[in-house]
Amino acid sequence: MDIPQLYRSQKAFFNSNQTKDVSFRIQQLKKLKHILKSNEQKLYDAIYTDFAKSEFETYATELALIYHDINLFIKKIPDWSRKTWVSTGLANFPASSYVMPEPLGNTLVIGAWNYPYQLSILPALTALAAGNTVILKPSEVPSNTSRVMAELINTNFSSEYFAVVEGGVLETTALLEHRYDKVFFTGSTQVGKIIYQAAAKHLSPVTLELGGKSPTIIMADANIKMTAKRIVWAKFLNAGQTCIAPDYILVEKSVKEKLIEALKKEMAIYPHSAEEMSDHYLKIVNTKNFDRLDAMIDNSKVCHGGNRNREDRFIEPTLMRDVSFDDDVMKEEIFGPILPIIAFTDLDKVIQEIKNRPKPLSFYVYSKNKKTIKKLLKEISFGGGAINDSVMHISNSNLPFGGVGMSGIGSYHGKTGFDTFSHHKSILHKPFWFESSVKYPLYSNLKRKLISWLVE
Numbered sequence: 001m002d003i004p005q006l007y008r009s010q011k012a013f014f015n016s017n018q019t020k021d022v023s024f025r026i027q028q029l030k031k032l033k034h035i036l037k038s039n040e041q042k043l044y045d046a047i048y049t050d051f052a053k054s055e056f057e058t059y060a061t062e063l064a065l066i067y068h069d070i071n072l073f074i075k076k077i078p079d080w081s082r083k084t085w086v087s088t089g090l091a092n093f094p095a096s097s098y099v100m101p102e103p104l105g106n107t108l109v110i111g112a113w114n115y116p117y118q119l120s121i122l123p124a125l126t127a128l129a130a131g132n133t134v135i136l137k138p139s140e141v142p143s144n145t146s147r148v149m150a151e152l153i154n155t156n157f158s159s160e161y162f163a164v165v166e167g168g169v170l171e172t173t174a175l176l177e178h179r180y181d182k183v184f185f186t187g188s189t190q191v192g193k194i195i196y197q198a199a200a201k202h203l204s205p206v207t208l209e210l211g212g213k214s215p216t217i218i219m220a221d222a223n224i225k226m227t228a229k230r231i232v233w234a235k236f237l238n239a240g241q242t243c244i245a246p247d248y249i250l251v252e253k254s255v256k257e258k259l260i261e262a263l264k265k266e267m268a269i270y271p272h273s274a275e276e277m278s279d280h281y282l283k284i285v286n287t288k289n290f291d292r293l294d295a296m297i298d299n300s301k302v303c304h305g306g307n308r309n310r311e312d313r314f315i316e317p318t319l320m321r322d323v324s325f326d327d328d329v330m331k332e333e334i335f336g337p338i339l340p341i342i343a344f345t346d347l348d349k350v351i352q353e354i355k356n357r358p359k360p361l362s363f364y365v366y367s368k369n370k371k372t373i374k375k376l377l378k379e380i381s382f383g384g385g386a387i388n389d390s391v392m393h394i395s396n397s398n399l400p401f402g403g404v405g406m407s408g409i410g411s412y413h414g415k416t417g418f419d420t421f422s423h424h425k426s427i428l429h430k431p432f433w434f435e436s437s438v439k440y441p442l443y444s445n446l447k448r449k450l451i452s453w454l455v456e
């Protein structure tokens with residue numbers, strides 16, 4: 001694809017004002033939903049070829065979120081696009097004031113591989129809902145999902161409005177040579193820095209949805225059986241290749257053994273070898289990631305799982321016990337089916353350990369004690385999270401989704417996403433029939449007193 005030409009055409013199309021029309025946006029979202037719905041089987045087949053993700057998981061963790069937000073936007077765009085009146089104050093009497101949402105313009109959305117549909121299509125459709133044009137660059141890692149998105153979007157939408165550019169570093173670099181009104185990136189913190197630098201050259205605003213290690217604290221008063229059930233699901237969903245998966249467990253020492261036993265019980269349903277692979281568990285996306293994960297596993301600390309097969313890119317859900325903060329598995333985001341367990345006795349020390357590290361994307365605490373929960377939420381800064389659950393906060397689009405510090409800049413989902421891709425234009429509207437003389441020369445003490453009376 002000729003990137004400079006595509007860029008120019010999207011600029012011209014935005015300037016034609018067509019995307020500002022709310023009914024145009026609604027029509028395009030309905031069209032997108034129809035295209036996805038009528039090609040679901042193609043989407044399922046592509047993702048299965050890439051990393052054996054089942055139809056159930058693809059629907060529940062990717063398409064369901066996409067359909068939900070399409071429906072929400074179709075219903076809410078007319079309301080959210082309306083100006084909102086705000087109070088004006090005497091200084092500007094008899095003016096009125098309002099805030100007018102408007103689309104930012106031309107946007108670039110760069111996706112990650114781990115939820116290839118959700119992380120590409122959801123931000124893209126949010127940008128469209130807010131009235132922008134979109135160039136979408138999905139991750140090249142799951143090549144079949146990238147191809148099917150390109151095929152469906154590029155054959156059904158005009159490229160001046162919504163286009164998919166496939167490719168990796170080379171193509172992304174070429175795309176970033178232009179100025180966008182928003183660069184929306186999902187991926188690693190390391191690449192996030194490269195994107196931020198490239199965008200800064202043009203003063204393009206960014207939203208960066210990044211990663212990191214998300215801690216999970218389990219207190220002795222938690223319901224251990226339910227805790228284990230919820231954590232095991234959240235951790236091994238997508239074979240642990242989830243940015244908000246519980247990365248590691250910090251458990252109060254007195255319940256460590258009980259927790260390990262409960263986790264093992266819950267993990268029994270997963271396959272133990274590549275031959276046992278079923279629709280309930282995925283492959284590791286490629287051998288590069290397999291090797292990275294393989295090197296993290298310290299066999300002497302494995303207390304459940306640990307089987308792996310490079311040829312089939314299979315890693316059994318693996319539990320590691322007696323882990324310390326100095327172990328390899330604690331040095332970088334795991335992003336795979338390995339769950340390390342660290343026991344603690346002093347909660348304040350644990351809080352310090354977390355605070356000494358980059359701010360996590362997610363944080364989870366399992367406890368019934370309101371005081372402990374309040375303390376943790378007050379002391380630890382993180383993007384988003386859950387109490388007595390993991391991962392599920394992503395399913396509520398009323399909750400802004402995004403990181404903080406090294407785990408990201410900005411957020412999206414639902415109304416927050418609409419605002420992320422909008423500019424809120426401030427307007428003061430004054431009629432001609434009255435003008436106070438207070439602000440004009442010649443200045444006097446009386447005028448000054450009047451101003452201070454107005455503001456103080």
Ligand code: NAD
Nearest residue numbers: 111112113138139168169172187188191209210211212243
């Ligand atoms: P990645 O950073 O390797 O790649 C993301 C995108 O950037 C891809 O489209 C890729 O083609 C592009 N890219 C890679 N290197 C580039 C370069 N040098 N220059 C320009 N573009 C480049 O990330 P990934 O492996 O796809 O995803 C894994 C990471 O993403 C994890 O850290 C995970 O936590 C994070 N993640 C975050 C979220 C979130 O919502 N916050 C969601 C999913 C994944």
